[in-house]
Amino acid sequence: MKAKLILSIALLMGIAVSSVQAQSIADRERYQRERITEGYRNGSLNRGEAYRLSREQQKIRHDYRRYKWNDGRLSRHERRKLHREQQRASRHIYWHKHHGRHRFD
Numbered sequence: 001m002k003a004k005l006i007l008s009i010a011l012l013m014g015i016a017v018s019s020v021q022a023q024s025i026a027d028r029e030r031y032q033r034e035r036i037t038e039g040y041r042n043g044s045l046n047r048g049e050a051y052r053l054s055r056e057q058q059k060i061r062h063d064y065r066r067y068k069w070n071d072g073r074l075s076r077h078e079r080r081k082l083h084r085e086q087q088r089a090s091r092h093i094y095w096h097k098h099h100g101r102h103r104f105d
Contacts (some may be wrong), residue, residue: 025082029064031103032089033054036054039093045097059084063081064082067082
């Protein structure tokens, strides 16, 4: 009886951790899209830069969906790969917003 209870609690905790990790990936992706939109609106990104950065976000989203579709969960390796892709995309957004050409309206 106790073993079943402990097993069910461990299973529920595993599901909760998995959904939290997936949520943090989605939150970060949404935040990066907002950074791109804000950069385009304030002129620190031109249309081409914003387009390329948005395409990079689409690729990350595509990879995430493909990983989830394969077996319904993200392995440690897949989470690491997505994290690296998001880190790289974040650096690209920062660089283009601060070092790229500026548009003056």
